Amino acid sequence: MIPVRTASASYDVEIAPGLLKELGGRVAALLPAGPRMFVVTSPEIWALHGAEFLSGFAVAPTVLTVPPGEQHKRLATVERLAEEMAEAGADRDSVLIAFSGGVLGDMTGFLAAGYMRGIRYIQVPTTALAQIDSAIGGKTGVNLAAGKNLFGAFHHPLAVYADTAVLATLPDAELRAGLQEAVKAGIIRDRALFDYMDELSESVLAGDVAALTHVIAESVRVKAKVVAADEKESGERMLLNLGHTLGHAIEAATKYKALLHGEAVAWGMLAAIGIAERRALVTSDEAQRMGRVIRAYGPLKNFSANVADLVALTAKDKKNRSGSRSFVLPVGIGDATVVRDVSVAELTGAAEAMMELRGEQVLA
């Protein structure tokens, strides 16, 4: 159990294999008044895990489904779900359960944030990305045409239950992409986690459940600490965006179709490490080692993009304020910093170097 304690919320993250069959009992203990419950999930996840999910509930929650895919992460879907809830009689005491990956989990959190100006919800993340990152910390939201996650709310769950055994049903590429966020957690705040992921990469990637559970739990511990220090991302929490500035630009340039989120972040981390090395924030050895571990959790898929476009897209980053571009850089392994003085030339150089690595990666 990992506690998340912020200025506005206090809840626990439970991480263990086999948690799903205990879910009903745990939720009943958490909510003894027995409110109306609604689970938001995808048809695929429900087909695979619905029976196990339901097994511990005395009264089955009402099931609402959304097809998988970033294109459904929009206000129109939130509105449709809210209408279905209202139709079914959901009130202010009702509770939502997000049983899904990060895309649907973010959207379900926002549905909970907005329905009747805020109802309670629980995260039951089913992907590595969601278990490591998106289900924790209270960031919820949907995409606009203008960009990802541009509309949302901070709204923490009541609890997070991550069943690491569920990850066995993930496509390998999704597991690997999700684990890039764990590599990121190690780089910015936890050298021991980074070392573990380096040394045990084979076990982790083979799906050894004990190794996976350890990596996920330690990553969540990093995230919980960062979020506790800076709930609303005015400082420390920005560190979680290592690799995300260029990562988001790559996702936008490839219309979110070429790469998984974690893969785009991995490319972005390689660029950030390059900038950090040229600024002597990391040694050449550290940079090489970080690059090697990121690739071990690859292969990083190739993509096509124009460097000038990528640089221009970073100007639209949500973290920017009044025109100044924020950038997270590693400081050695296990620490990081936010800088605001990365020039267009520096960024262009880093993006070009990253694009060259892209060629190598394809050959590797």
Next chain:
Amino acid sequence: MIPVRTASASYDVEIAPGLLKELGGRVAALLPAGPRMFVVTSPEIWALHGAEFLSGFAVAPTVLTVPPGEQHKRLATVERLAEEMAEAGADRDSVLIAFSGGVLGDMTGFLAAGYMRGIRYIQVPTTALAQIDSAIGGKTGVNLAAGKNLFGAFHHPLAVYADTAVLATLPDAELRAGLQEAVKAGIIRDRALFDYMDELSESVLAGDVAALTHVIAESVRVKAKVVAADEKESGERMLLNLGHTLGHAIEAATKYKALLHGEAVAWGMLAAIGIAERRALVTSDEAQRMGRVIRAYGPLKNFSANVADLVALTAKDKKNRSGSRSFVLPVGIGDATVVRDVSVAELTGAAEAMMELRGEQVLA
């Protein structure tokens, strides 16, 4: 200046005739860093008051417009406005200004609550209803097909600037309907305000700006106190819903077309006063006096509805929790209470009595 101090926010409400021409200067003093500003308004309001609004700004805010009417208070409009902001380069430091009545003000507040998970905004309310009630207290949101204000957020403005001279351009029926919320404020928490509104009803309704300014300021003082005690409506804040349970039912039954919001609330208050009188929470004299003042701020327009439908619609009220129906009742003049034991029979009786008053009102 009336301070609003809650657990999560601290801001001031300025209420005076002629405030609009000082707005630019006041906003510049409040936000010396000079962020990008966006004003959300209706074409009608902008045509009437846009020049005066802009007169004090060194840099004109970007203007976004929404046609008037409850039918536009939907997530689709919020999304369209958010896309326009993103397109224009709005970032986390940007500031929204709601220059409008309550419908658009609620929606602009929600746009601010959700854009990049929350940016700052200022309320510049242009109707009596918005100046007295909706611009203060941080409730923002939009309608669903299933009901009004069912999706939203608590998000307080940075400041509220209410120019009471602007009310001179309001249609008389809108002024009168808005003032019903001031009558409500008097009934639930401020006998002196109620007495003032009784004794000076002619001046107030004639648009005497000093009298209007006094009534609005005292109403805001009531709201600020109630919201300070209970920001998220777990108790005391429910008192602000006097007349709203049946009022919302009447609005829903007439598809929001027959009556203005304040008129529906006035009918709902008459029913609530009836229940309170039968429960001996108010004397017969007090009930008659409250009824007389409510009608003085009428005439209350007639409407068609079926009592059984109205009673059924109250079961959908947002304030209900796990099936129990909440109802606000006056206790004398200047106090009120929330009860949860209003039976269907009692409510039916009160709704029937209200429907009879409706006939009288038409004759009056």
